[in-house]
Amino acid sequence: MATTETTGARTGEQFLAALRSDEREIYLEGERIADPSAHPKLEGAARSLARIFDLQHEEPETFLMDSPDTGQPVNVTHVRPAGREDLERRRRASKRIADTTVGMMGRTPDYLNYTFACFAARADVWARYGNEEGAANLVAYQRHMRDNDLSLTHTLINPQVDRSVPEAEQAAGEVSLHKVEDTENGILVRGARMLATLAPFADELAVYPGSDLRLQDGKYAICFAIPMATPGLKFVCRDSFSVQRDPWDYPLSSRFDEMDAVVIFDDVEIPQERIFLDGDAQLHTEVITDTHWRAHIIHQAMTRAWAKLEFAFGLGHTMAEMTGVNRFDHVQEKLGEIWSMLELTRAGVVAAEAGSFQAEDSTDWVPDERSFVALRGLMPQWIPRAIELLQLVGGGGFMATPSRADFDNEELRPELDKYFQARNADAERRTRAYRLAWDFVGSALAGRGELYERFYLSDAFRMTALAYILADKEHPSELVEQFLAD
Numbered sequence: 001m002a003t004t005e006t007t008g009a010r011t012g013e014q015f016l017a018a019l020r021s022d023e024r025e026i027y028l029e030g031e032r033i034a035d036p037s038a039h040p041k042l043e044g045a046a047r048s049l050a051r052i053f054d055l056q057h058e059e060p061e062t063f064l065m066d067s068p069d070t071g072q073p074v075n076v077t078h079v080r081p082a083g084r085e086d087l088e089r090r091r092r093a094s095k096r097i098a099d100t101t102v103g104m105m106g107r108t109p110d111y112l113n114y115t116f117a118c119f120a121a122r123a124d125v126w127a128r129y130g131n132e133e134g135a136a137n138l139v140a141y142q143r144h145m146r147d148n149d150l151s152l153t154h155t156l157i158n159p160q161v162d163r164s165v166p167e168a169e170q171a172a173g174e175v176s177l178h179k180v181e182d183t184e185n186g187i188l189v190r191g192a193r194m195l196a197t198l199a200p201f202a203d204e205l206a207v208y209p210g211s212d213l214r215l216q217d218g219k220y221a222i223c224f225a226i227p228m229a230t231p232g233l234k235f236v237c238r239d240s241f242s243v244q245r246d247p248w249d250y251p252l253s254s255r256f257d258e259m260d261a262v263v264i265f266d267d268v269e270i271p272q273e274r275i276f277l278d279g280d281a282q283l284h285t286e287v288i289t290d291t292h293w294r295a296h297i298i299h300q301a302m303t304r305a306w307a308k309l310e311f312a313f314g315l316g317h318t319m320a321e322m323t324g325v326n327r328f329d330h331v332q333e334k335l336g337e338i339w340s341m342l343e344l345t346r347a348g349v350v351a352a353e354a355g356s357f358q359a360e361d362s363t364d365w366v367p368d369e370r371s372f373v374a375l376r377g378l379m380p381q382w383i384p385r386a387i388e389l390l391q392l393v394g395g396g397g398f399m400a401t402p403s404r405a406d407f408d409n410e411e412l413r414p415e416l417d418k419y420f421q422a423r424n425a426d427a428e429r430r431t432r433a434y435r436l437a438w439d440f441v442g443s444a445l446a447g448r449g450e451l452y453e454r455f456y457l458s459d460a461f462r463m464t465a466l467a468y469i470l471a472d473k474e475h476p477s478e479l480v481e482q483f484l485a486d
Helices: 012-020 043-058 084-100 110-121 132-147 167-173 281-289 293-323 329-354 370-399 404-408 413-419 427-441 444-455 460-470 474-481
Strands: 025-028 064-066 073-075 152-154 178-182 186-193 204-207 222-227 233-237 261-271 275-278
Touching: 012 043, 043 084, 073 132, 084 110, 084 293, 084 329, 110 132, 110 152, 110 204, 110 293, 132 222, 132 275, 186 275, 222 261, 275 281, 281 293, 293 329, 293 370, 293 427, 329 370, 370 427, 370 444, 370 460, 404 413, 404 427, 413 427, 427 444
Parallel strands: 025 233, 152 204
Antiparallel strands: 064 073, 178 186, 186 261, 204 222, 222 275, 233 261
16 A cells, blocks of 8 residues: 555644544434534544543653654554563553543554554464455555554444344345445445444544354455545444533543444445455454454453553542541452452453563564453453442442532532531532542443443453363363372
């Protein structure tokens, strides 16, 4: 893929300017959104993402490296790891991003930066079965997104029409995204996919494997990346959970609704140079399993989860300190449980880095996936449990939360100062802390966040069963066998 000029690491203003400059079809509550950066239900998240782009210039020692092709500064989360130090530096950047959003935004740009760096590092896998051109396209694309600091969304799952049959057979095979025909310049695709998180704020859309296909389902085995404004591409958003009120009242909902959308491909032409895989169902499976993609992407996901659990623990501690309930052992037990979750998550991330290794026949350096396999099954249970524990710690205090407008009322303010004070904080600070916690455990955005945590890595049932399937059983079995061998 030919590119001439590159931008290197962008600023927040450059990111926002790109959102204003194209003709993407984003629909929200029946309205086509002309400028996601300025729409009242989207601008809060747009500003939060712009802040992430600015951070890389404010803290270059954390975020920036030189592009191996242009020499320009680019984000370190694009690195193709060649050693443990690369994994650790990449993780420090992602942790800083996750701390900035307190883990509420699961699809910040670093997520897909990890993905395409992983894929490009294993171009040998993508080149199997005669797919050398697709592999070369992917490597060129990864350089393009790195050197232009693109923000990507992706869409992996076909619509939920009839899960009792293979996805290729839903609605006579016309609903799931599929190739229609070859064109002079590429291929034509049709169908739909879900869920494109971050869709209103992305520069481009990536499509790559989200589930296994049968060998006969080749027309569904397509991987590519295209600009958001590609003709025929439509994004239908869910309801906005962004609250158009003072951040004092809704500090999370006013900032961090990253949005989710169903993508409709209405006879979309994919240019040849943007096609990474076309029609090979076998390779469609192997590019996920044999590139170690899951190990790399869970490295980012668990770093974010670590930050979110730290925030949850901080909320619980803050509320308990304000009212003095942390002197009671049953509250200490609840907060200790949240701390244990975050510490085991941190330990799992560090263990994966410590046990990392060079992939066979490759320069790619891979995190040890064992702790990540365990965490994939536990995290969909842990974060909802942490939310439940915070609800129990906060109790009725969540209902005793005047608004900022109440505090601005001169007649009412003296009463609020007297009756809403905390043991170690004035009424305003106490109220803001409980409103912040409610926005984490009980608002519409909080409900979306809990559902997201339950399913974005697949459900806990499947992941825990997978942990057993993938587990090394040899030595544990030997320990048992020593008593059965006589």
